[in-house]
Amino acid sequence: MSHAIATKVLEPSHRTGEVFEQYESNVRTYCRTFPKVFARGEGSYLFDRDGERWLDFLSGAGSLNYGHNHPVLKQALLEYIQGDGIVNSLDLHTTAKEEFLLALNEVVLHPRGLEYRAQFCGPTGTDAVEAALKLARKVTKRRNIVAFTNSYHGMSAGSMTISSSLTRLSREPYFDPGLVTFVPFDGFTGCDNEIGFVRRLLTGEGSGTPPPAAFILELVQCEGGVNVPSVEWVRQIVDLAAELKAVLIIDEIQTGCGRTGKFFCFEHYGIIPQMVCVSKSISAYGSPMSILLIDPALDQWERAEHTGTFRGFTFSHLTGAKALRHFWSGSDFISSLAANGDQLGVGLSSLKNEFSGHIRDTRQLGMLSGIKLLNASLTKDVQRNCFELGLIIESVGPQRDTLKLLPPLTISSEDLAAGLSILRDALRQSIRSQQNL
Amino acid sequence: MSHAIATKVLEPSHRTGEVFEQYESNVRTYCRTFPKVFARGEGSYLFDRDGERWLDFLSGAGSLNYGHNHPVLKQALLEYIQGDGIVNSLDLHTTAKEEFLLALNEVVLHPRGLEYRAQFCGPTGTDAVEAALKLARKVTKRRNIVAFTNSYHGMSAGSMTISSSLTRLSREPYFDPGLVTFVPFDGFTGCDNEIGFVRRLLTGEGSGTPPPAAFILELVQCEGGVNVPSVEWVRQIVDLAAELKAVLIIDEIQTGCGRTGKFFCFEHYGIIPQMVCVSKSISAYGSPMSILLIDPALDQWERAEHTGTFRGFTFSHLTGAKALRHFWSGSDFISSLAANGDQLGVGLSSLKNEFSGHIRDTRQLGMLSGIKLLNASLTKDVQRNCFELGLIIESVGPQRDTLKLLPPLTISSEDLAAGLSILRDALRQSIRSQQNL
Amino acid sequence: MSHAIATKVLEPSHRTGEVFEQYESNVRTYCRTFPKVFARGEGSYLFDRDGERWLDFLSGAGSLNYGHNHPVLKQALLEYIQGDGIVNSLDLHTTAKEEFLLALNEVVLHPRGLEYRAQFCGPTGTDAVEAALKLARKVTKRRNIVAFTNSYHGMSAGSMTISSSLTRLSREPYFDPGLVTFVPFDGFTGCDNEIGFVRRLLTGEGSGTPPPAAFILELVQCEGGVNVPSVEWVRQIVDLAAELKAVLIIDEIQTGCGRTGKFFCFEHYGIIPQMVCVSKSISAYGSPMSILLIDPALDQWERAEHTGTFRGFTFSHLTGAKALRHFWSGSDFISSLAANGDQLGVGLSSLKNEFSGHIRDTRQLGMLSGIKLLNASLTKDVQRNCFELGLIIESVGPQRDTLKLLPPLTISSEDLAAGLSILRDALRQSIRSQQNL
Amino acid sequence: MSHAIATKVLEPSHRTGEVFEQYESNVRTYCRTFPKVFARGEGSYLFDRDGERWLDFLSGAGSLNYGHNHPVLKQALLEYIQGDGIVNSLDLHTTAKEEFLLALNEVVLHPRGLEYRAQFCGPTGTDAVEAALKLARKVTKRRNIVAFTNSYHGMSAGSMTISSSLTRLSREPYFDPGLVTFVPFDGFTGCDNEIGFVRRLLTGEGSGTPPPAAFILELVQCEGGVNVPSVEWVRQIVDLAAELKAVLIIDEIQTGCGRTGKFFCFEHYGIIPQMVCVSKSISAYGSPMSILLIDPALDQWERAEHTGTFRGFTFSHLTGAKALRHFWSGSDFISSLAANGDQLGVGLSSLKNEFSGHIRDTRQLGMLSGIKLLNASLTKDVQRNCFELGLIIESVGPQRDTLKLLPPLTISSEDLAAGLSILRDALRQSIRSQQNL
Numbered sequence A, B, C, D: 001m002s003h004a005i006a007t008k009v010l011e012p013s014h015r016t017g018e019v020f021e022q023y024e025s026n027v028r029t030y031c032r033t034f035p036k037v038f039a040r041g042e043g044s045y046l047f048d049r050d051g052e053r054w055l056d057f058l059s060g061a062g063s064l065n066y067g068h069n070h071p072v073l074k075q076a077l078l079e080y081i082q083g084d085g086i087v088n089s090l091d092l093h094t095t096a097k098e099e100f101l102l103a104l105n106e107v108v109l110h111p112r113g114l115e116y117r118a119q120f121c122g123p124t125g126t127d128a129v130e131a132a133l134k135l136a137r138k139v140t141k142r143r144n145i146v147a148f149t150n151s152y153h154g155m156s157a158g159s160m161t162i163s164s165s166l167t168r169l170s171r172e173p174y175f176d177p178g179l180v181t182f183v184p185f186d187g188f189t190g191c192d193n194e195i196g197f198v199r200r201l202l203t204g205e206g207s208g209t210p211p212p213a214a215f216i217l218e219l220v221q222c223e224g225g226v227n228v229p230s231v232e233w234v235r236q237i238v239d240l241a242a243e244l245k246a247v248l249i250i251d252e253i254q255t256g257c258g259r260t261g262k263f264f265c266f267e268h269y270g271i272i273p274q275m276v277c278v279s280k281s282i283s284a285y286g287s288p289m290s291i292l293l294i295d296p297a298l299d300q301w302e303r304a305e306h307t308g309t310f311r312g313f314t315f316s317h318l319t320g321a322k323a324l325r326h327f328w329s330g331s332d333f334i335s336s337l338a339a340n341g342d343q344l345g346v347g348l349s350s351l352k353n354e355f356s357g358h359i360r361d362t363r364q365l366g367m368l369s370g371i372k373l374l375n376a377s378l379t380k381d382v383q384r385n386c387f388e389l390g391l392i393i394e395s396v397g398p399q400r401d402t403l404k405l406l407p408p409l410t411i412s413s414e415d416l417a418a419g420l421s422i423l424r425d426a427l428r429q430s431i432r433s434q435q436n437l
Helices: A004-008 A018-023 A071-082 A095-112 A125-141 A155-162 A166-171 A193-205 A231-242 A266-268 A314-328 A332-354 A378-390 A413-436 B004-008 B018-023 B073-081 B096-110 B125-141 B157-161 B169-170 B194-203 B231-243 B265-271 B316-329 B332-354 B376-389 B413-436 C003-007 C016-021 C071-082 C095-112 C127-139 C159-160 C167-173 C193-202 C229-241 C265-269 C314-328 C332-352 C378-391 C413-436 D004-009 D020-023 D071-082 D095-112 D123-141 D157-161 D167-171 D194-203 D231-243 D265-269 D316-330 D331-352 D376-389 D413-436
Strands: A039-044 A045-048 A053-056 A117-118 A144-148 A180-184 A214-219 A246-252 A275-278 A291-294 A359-365 A368-373 A394-396 A401-403 B037-042 B043-049 B054-056 B115-120 B144-148 B180-183 B210-218 B245-249 B273-277 B291-294 B359-365 B366-371 B394-396 B404-405 C037-042 C045-048 C053-056 C117-120 C144-148 C181-183 C213-217 C248-251 C275-278 C291-294 C359-365 C368-373 C394-396 C402-405 D037-044 D045-048 D053-056 D117-118 D144-148 D182-185 D212-217 D246-249 D275-278 D293-294 D359-365 D366-373 D394-397 D404-406
Touching: A039 B096, A053 A413, A071 A314, A071 B073, A095 A117, A095 A314, A095 B018, A095 B037, A125 A155, A125 A214, A125 A246, A125 A275, A125 A291, A125 B157, A144 B144, A155 B157, A180 A193, A193 A231, A193 A394, A193 B004, A193 D194, A214 A231, A231 A246, A231 A266, A314 A332, A332 A359, A332 A368, A332 A413, A359 D117, A368 A378, A378 A394, A378 A401, A378 A413, A394 D144, A401 A413, B018 B054, B054 B413, B054 D194, B096 B115, B096 B316, B115 D366, B125 B157, B125 B245, B125 B273, B125 B291, B180 B194, B194 B231, B194 C193, B210 B231, B231 B245, B231 B265, B316 B332, B332 B366, B332 B413, B366 B376, B376 B394, B376 B404, B376 B413, B404 B413, C016 D095, C037 C193, C037 D095, C053 C413, C071 C314, C071 D071, C095 C117, C095 C314, C095 D020, C095 D037, C127 C159, C127 C213, C127 C248, C127 C275, C127 C291, C127 D157, C159 D123, C159 D157, C181 C193, C193 C229, C213 C229, C229 C248, C229 C265, C314 C332, C332 C359, C332 C368, C368 C378, C378 C394, C378 C402, C378 C413, C402 C413, D053 D413, D071 D316, D095 D117, D095 D316, D123 D157, D123 D212, D123 D275, D123 D293, D182 D194, D194 D231, D212 D231, D231 D246, D316 D331, D331 D359, D331 D366, D366 D376, D376 D394, D376 D404, D376 D413, D404 D413
Parallel strands: A144 A180, A144 A214, A214 A246, A246 A275, B144 B180, B144 B210, B210 B245, B245 B273, C144 C181, C144 C213, C213 C248, C248 C275, D144 D182, D144 D212, D212 D246, D246 D275
Antiparallel strands: A039 A045, A045 A053, A117 A291, A275 A291, A359 A368, A368 A401, A394 A401, B037 B043, B043 B054, B115 B291, B273 B291, B359 B366, B366 B404, B394 B404, C037 C045, C045 C053, C117 C291, C275 C291, C359 C368, C368 C402, C394 C402, D037 D045, D045 D053, D117 D293, D275 D293, D359 D366, D366 D404, D394 D404
């Protein structure tokens, strides 16, 4: 083949990203921060095509809670594919989906006293959010949605309207703003009696706020800067939603599937949402999947009222069910999660002590944690140094000044220690070089 | 385990759907028409858990153009999984994505003289549409979108605004209508000089139509009833978009990847869109994937301006690339496609002759075809009879009176004949039983 | 008084517009075309402060159908003011409003077999339109409004959404587009079977048009270019509205009060609207007034659901009632209207004959007429020449190429002839000077 | 005339409201509270058709600040009409408008160091608001508007979006919500540091609030319950608007023209708005008029970009100018205003003392005052008793529990005392009868 471009394929080791710059859209982002061509994953490690490896504290933005290519899931998937299991079934009944529904109910919902119908959505988190908004509006016959400051729920048009952290939304007059009321997340205003303020804004006669169809809340705001609210605040918000007869939608896309130490983050708060958006690690192996859990009384969908081609992708059902049974049937995994969370907590404290002048704050709930640094440039520099030292880690928050740590839930104690150690070294380097400027 | 539900698992053969009724949302639809629990797929056949088989003329709503579990793709996927290939990479560079980009450019775009940047979207067709709308509005600094009657582009909020076939949109006052101008698709009004009307409506002084950011067009409307427009009409619409400096977005989600006899349906019409939405069979194996192809001059995205967790699902990149090289490198597959299309055409003609009183119309472009029957109840009955005789086939159109035939592109001549034969038998049965009423 | 500005007041004859340029907003428009300072009006004539006079074919944009300061109305008004009649009563009962309601019902509605409730609106035409849209949406529980190409209904936000002739609406992304479907007015597309096209767009399954709350139609489009539709077209539109169970709103703001030869323009078309917007000449003396006539079955307003301070301005009620009784009780006025209309028609024909190369078209219904010239620059020039020769006349239409003639309905035969004669001279001059270029 | 309805006219004294019930829309409201047919007005008194009189503390909802039919204005108007002054001039230059512009600048603006362009709007307050919103959006190229809780700015679609006191807006899904951010008016939440909340909500990163085109504020909320904010709060809000580069629009429709003791209410707060909406008493005689005062730098209107037929109603210009020169040229009127305000204040205190158990609060700024009673039923009863005792007085506020006192600014000391005395008697009666229940 004489084609010029084809020739390039012959020398892969000499390129990192040329093909992408030429052929992929400018919209790409992570690859600019971590500019290698990755090939393999094993447990807590990512490998690039030259065999170099990194500890992965990004975990596919929360979609790889059980690490890369867990052998139990891998084996199940290989067998399924070998046996010509059906791959995409739309919303036909399949053995894989049946097993997922059973595992979800037997392992997760029933033991927690929860009862939900599962809607399989187009396999992206944002589609579960779109479905929730639509259904809440249909059921309540209202349009307004109460969402929170620094929220992020997705990039499709409906989810974008309720994502206050998308400041570009503000800049662009090209999108419909939707009907949404943003209220302060716990601590946003820095004022006393924040909840009193919110309550008046939402319930006061003459407030101008139309009765909401729903409240949508990500209990720990991940993109928004790893913000962990108090139990008291959450309960007051939940009470407010109930008082207003608004549907309570909890977005567990990133916080769910054990990330915060319990299967659902809402378990920490002693609340029972009417709808729960679940995605990312629910498939357990990194493959696309998204479900909306619906209080049966609100499952007022008509047939086909919200559809999507890939909602019947069985690989995700299969590995998802397998993971539920493997990790969540007994109490061992939760215990190991708690131990990992404790180790992470100790590590964060230690970092905070050592770098008290450069770390503003650390936040943690289970294996979800954030380190808010002095500013965005330091954060960016620490990220870069981590990457050079073998650790992949993300930054979030309105000022992009917060490192978000999402280690695999299954990480070994040694690897967790190693990751924290790299982070310590990177912080030292970055602070030193900033001081030398 | 004494759990009541768990017990049920032990007797799978006695149930068809009980688990789904109890645990899955009412929104489900296909499973009501084809009420079996499916387990395996091989080529053109689907098998339920009891081993019964059906010829599959639904093909995962167009996501399984190459049939079920094609051995070449299957082998590649198994090796990739065995080798612990990275599964979800967000938008990191991966070897799998690199190979996909190279295959896309070498096999599909360059030989056709096309130059596009690929944006990997949240892996649902609707997300490629959302991205296209957003980018077209950003680039043109306009908001209005021209879409067509009986259009369907997806269920997320942005796509829903431009999907005129979603009549429920009309019924519900709970969603933002967006800023969209629906114009008649070729033949919709039944009036002469339809294009003259459209032209005046869009360009006439005082028409009230804001200058559009984009035209979005599915060249053969699939959900809308398998409507095939004339070349002349399409070219006039394309000229109109150009005259109005509107971005031309072609939705190839269902029509692309060879379904109409060419890789892109737009090749039939001698046009070059500025954006192309591709999904469904682009992954080739039934796994989720969605890309937006963008004229490089319009690739004005800022980094991270449209994101999504599963846009880096490598299984789809891997099998997608493999399929492009395997099927589309030479001319054999296109020839076989043409032969299949011819056989299908002959079959449709024959059916039309035999059932001239009950078939209003047949439509076909390549391996995408529709049979418009006398009414919805006949159509439903034929579907049911087909299913009993071993053929799965969908109905579409505003009146749900059109059978949509989506056989695998790789179907053997014998299987295609068998499918058409079942259809003939089902028609006979249905007509007879209707006459007996 | 030493104030610099005050001094200017002493020399009024030396200024034409200086005060306005300094103190009034740039938004002003008519005064740029007719740059004099006007002081008095008598019958068909306007006088500037220096005593120069003009025949007035503008008639306050249709608000002065009975000419300036008609002695009968003037006398009634003087007496009312002398007697300290209440001026603004909000929506309190007043003797003036009572008399208006009685006159309206006795003189106009009952003799025509019409039954309406009158809603007194904020005294601008646009407020009657706002009220109509609001009530139609409330009553039907729908949001979409069907409006027409080249429509104009006002400048407040609601009216603006349905005014397709406001091309600036299209250019500005700063306003909510509302939910409106614009369909072609009679003849807009120039295509055959326009009504068939509209019917399909509004009723066809899959058209994407939400069921409309209302159709709003100005029967003769005034700002839109004096477009007179056929009886057949109007009836088909009205039937279509009925079929769709949409409220039929007729905007008679400019066409009503005798302008087209009958009290309501809709009388020409043999239709009975469910809501009628009336303003401009309903007060008869040039003072602000606006009412919405409502089919009693649709008068589903709650108390105070649409209000406004000046809806109780009694001067307008008083002179309005007086005019109804004076002009419309017998048949003399209608006869004189017919005679005037005939004379105007003959005049237009004669002009069309003489200037066949420069007049594209003349349109007329009663005393509402338009002369569409070759282009906007000729039109502007004719306007200017008319003004110099003593005639005030407006231009309208999407290309501003149409002279709109609104002589007082009460104009004498001599004055009408004089006006037409000036118009002839102005046309001659303008054409000559254009030919000399 | 034998017409049945006509007969009724002959016996007016036997009817109060029958004609209105039959012929006027259900939307009417004041006439239900004050069910007489009114005929005349003189100074502070209204007379019904039987000659019974009432002290008028409603003053045409603030449109009759100088009382009814003030002899100076009446004389000027009679002369103007006698002399056939032009009545409606659209936006042509007229002597009456010229004189109004001169008076406005010489008497009001220049002495206060203010410089504004006047835009003559459709003669309703809401149209000045519509114009302000439109222009602010055009100038800033932004869409969001910051408005306040319990705000009221009018009933047309644009004004309605920013009127939080219209709770029916919340109940109806049929209107576009627009893009508006409601923030608490001074004291609304009852929380400490309310301004700190507002500041964070509007400026905090991730707040989700798009940069506003404008803040619109009625300094003393009239419909909202006669809420008088602190100087400190107002200045902080104004600073916030400046910081956000948002246009500051002050709605002086009801508070202006001396109602609060100064010509503009904003003079109390030491601020200079960029746009000021003025209507109601600007015409001085009760006739419709509305202007938008615009900072010359923001007067970026194109010709005809906001129009309306009755913006050239000269009666209002004439009496408006006359009133400015008569009342506002020297300092006598302001002194008398102050004296009246003092007397009113003493009266309010006295009432509050006497009825401390039933009056929650009194509010006052100049001649604008409110008495917040225990509940709506008491308020309604007091209104009814006042009416029977000869005083017309309105109720406002989100709970309709606040009596709003708008005596004429020109009221004599005796009449003011008489009005307060009636109010005292009515309170006594109402409280007594409530206690007897």
